[in-house]
């Protein structure tokens with residue numbers, strides 16, 4: 594059989610990259626082949642780089658198009674979040690933990706579980722098939738779970754994720770996984786050196802709603818103050834992105850993982866409606882929302898309800 598590329602969404606985060614690497618390892622092992630190749634849809638972020646250095650992992654190749662390729666999609670299933678060329682790709686499988694928003698002309702394998710990370714699903718596959726997880730793969734998957742669940746603080750974190758964190762930290766020989774999680778987030782919050790556009794796009798996803806196209810970015814920090822003097826310049830950049838790419842709205846959530854809440858920044862044709870949706874008052878297109886940690890569970894459903902009906 595021809596090569597099968599395993600790939601996450603554009604603007605790759607740790608989970609999407611790790612899910613691709615670990616799932617390729619699983620598939621090659623269980624099918625005793627080497628046709629499964631993990632790739633990424635763009636440059637990896639600072640946290641992923643930190644993790645790769647720690648566990649001595651090489652960066653996967655960056656793919657520029659999915660045109661006419663065999664692919665397995667991990668950590669996403671909406672076409673709007675796939676690399677270009679998805680229309681002509683042969684999709685073999687999906688492994689994901691997001692809501693299903695997928696149409697395809699053939700029946701395929703779909704493995705979606707409402708767990709904290711895609712990597713958790715891969716770990717479960719290794720365990721339930723009695724396959725050994727190597728120390729470095731355990732470290733990678735552990736990192737992805739800690740990152741995606743904001744060190745278990747996100748409402749997306751399930752008991753399965755917590756059990757898996759325990760098992761994997763033993764295999765990876767990481768005694769203090771909470772401290773390790775903080776190291777990941779600190780590696781990520783080197784934002785002071787990043788340009789506004791890089792901050793906004795570091796974890797940015799598109800959603801096609803009836804009202805129009807939404808772009809929703811999220812950036813986590815261990816201290817919101819790190820952002821306090823650049824919120825307005827971020828908004829100016831978001832306004833630019835909105836105009837140039839014909840977005841209905843561009844939103845940015847700056848999540849303070851210690852305080853457990855997010856600052857929302859809004860560039861929108863209908864800012865009032867967004868304020869209504871979240872039940873907040875915007876001041877200069879900004880507001881703080883206490884308890885908001887998860888784009889998937891606390892942002893996308895709210896926007897879908899308001900703008901996709």
Ligand SMILES: [Mn+2]
Pocket residue numbers: 608609668690709710711741
């Ligand atoms: Mn994920």
